[in-house]
Amino acid sequence: MNRDEKYYxxxxxxxxxxxxxxxxxxxxxLRMLRSDYCWDSLHITDVTIQxxxxxxxxxxxxxxxxxxxxxxxxxxxxxERERTNALFGGFSxxxxxxxxxxxxxxxxxxxxxxxxxxxxNIRLDQLELRNVDLGIERAHTFALGSTSIRKLHFGENNxxxxxxxxxxxxxxxxTQLERLSLRDNSLGATSCKALEPMVSIFPRLSYLDLSxxxxxxxxxxxxxxxxxxxxxxxxxxxxxxxxxxxEGLRSFSTxxxxxxxxxKSLTLEEMNIGDDEAEVCRWTRRAEPFLDYQDPxxxxxxxxxxxxxxxVMPQLxxxxxxxxxxxxxxxxxxxxLLELDALDETEKSARKRVKH
Numbered sequence: 001m002n003r004d005e006k007y008y009x010x011x012x013x014x015x016x017x018x019x020x021x022x023x024x025x026x027x028x029x030l031r032m033l034r035s036d037y038c039w040d041s042l043h044i045t046d047v048t049i050q051x052x053x054x055x056x057x058x059x060x061x062x063x064x065x066x067x068x069x070x071x072x073x074x075x076x077x078x079x080e081r082e083r084t085n086a087l088f089g090g091f092s093x094x095x096x097x098x099x100x101x102x103x104x105x106x107x108x109x110x111x112x113x114x115x116x117x118x119x120x121n122i123r124l125d126q127l128e129l130r131n132v133d134l135g136i137e138r139a140h141t142f143a144l145g146s147t148s149i150r151k152l153h154f155g156e157n158n159x160x161x162x163x164x165x166x167x168x169x170x171x172x173x174x175t176q177l178e179r180l181s182l183r184d185n186s187l188g189a190t191s192c193k194a195l196e197p198m199v200s201i202f203p204r205l206s207y208l209d210l211s212x213x214x215x216x217x218x219x220x221x222x223x224x225x226x227x228x229x230x231x232x233x234x235x236x237x238x239x240x241x242x243x244x245x246x247e248g249l250r251s252f253s254t255x256x257x258x259x260x261x262x263x264k265s266l267t268l269e270e271m272n273i274g275d276d277e278a279e280v281c282r283w284t285r286r287a288e289p290f291l292d293y294q295d296p297x298x299x300x301x302x303x304x305x306x307x308x309x310x311x312v313m314p315q316l317x318x319x320x321x322x323x324x325x326x327x328x329x330x331x332x333x334x335x336x337l338l339e340l341d342a343l344d345e346t347e348k349s350a351r352k353r354v355k356h
Contacts, residue, residue, distance in 0.1 A: 013034075057083070131157070175201060212241070236267070
């Protein structure tokens with residue numbers, strides 16, 4: 001059922017929703033979108049569509065015209081590409097959406113429409129594309145044209161190193177990025193080498209997720225080289241990269257000694273680095289050695305955990321850095337314990353005064 005925008009424009013106000021909608025839910029959805037009545041978010045999970053109906057065409061048209069819609073999520077699309085194309089053809093004209101999430105394959109034609117949407121919608125702040133199955137060829141048809149995206153989740157898309165190379169140039173222009181996820185994309189050392197110069201030129205990048213890829217020691221070393229030049233990164237997730245060994249982890253000493261280092265969270269779950277080191281990684285899932293807490297009790301417990309971490313960490317980093325940090329940490333812990341003791345004494349004195 002091929003219909004262009006002119007057809008929808010000419011019939012939008014007088015179309016009988018009772019006749020065009022496949023279900024009561026779809027009818028109510030289209031009615032609300034047509035009136036643009038404070039509809040903030042829309043989530044497509046499982047659309048019931050009868051044969052020869054045009055629910056998705058009208059849905060795309062009204063989404064494209066909406067000035068109120070802020071969040072749009074697509075978790076399901078029917079197999080008929082004609083209907084899917086109708087949805088994305090209309091959707092690509094929207095200029096109000098700031099959060100877009102697509103977790104299903106949308107086809108090459110719709111990637112082109114999506115590219116137009118990214119290029120023209122300056123309000124888009126958050127983009128999540130998962131299970132889109134770009135692969136190498138489809139990655140060539142997709143370019144990140146938006147310069148407004150701050151949060152980009154581009155995981156589980158079967159990119160591989162060749163596919164990532166196809167979007168690397170476009171990605172490097174997104175210097176406004178604050179959060180970037182490339183998890184579960186079969187990225188290896190080649191992709192890490194491409195990422196190395198990027199992470200150092202993203203002045204606001206605070207979160208990087210590279211979990212469940214195929215990064216090895218060589219890739220990690222290249223990545224750390226770029227991270228050592230970044231003064232904004234606070235969270236790094238490398239979980240599930242089982243090719244990284246203890247030798248590879250030693251490269252972190254370069255990052256930790258860097259004056260630019262602002263890392264607060266390093267996640268290393270499900271790593272294949274031996275029995276002794278696995279124990280370290282299990283409880284250092286959210287190691288935060290540089291955080292400060294106003295509550296001495298909370299900080300003391302955090303330092304106790306970090307003390308346990310750094311007792312074992314010298315096995316991984318063969319230099320004197322951790323010994324120095326360990327000494328400083330123990331001194332800070334001692335002072336905090338004294339402060340806690342003083343607080344306890346103050347509390348006891350206060351209770352005595354209350355009794356008297």
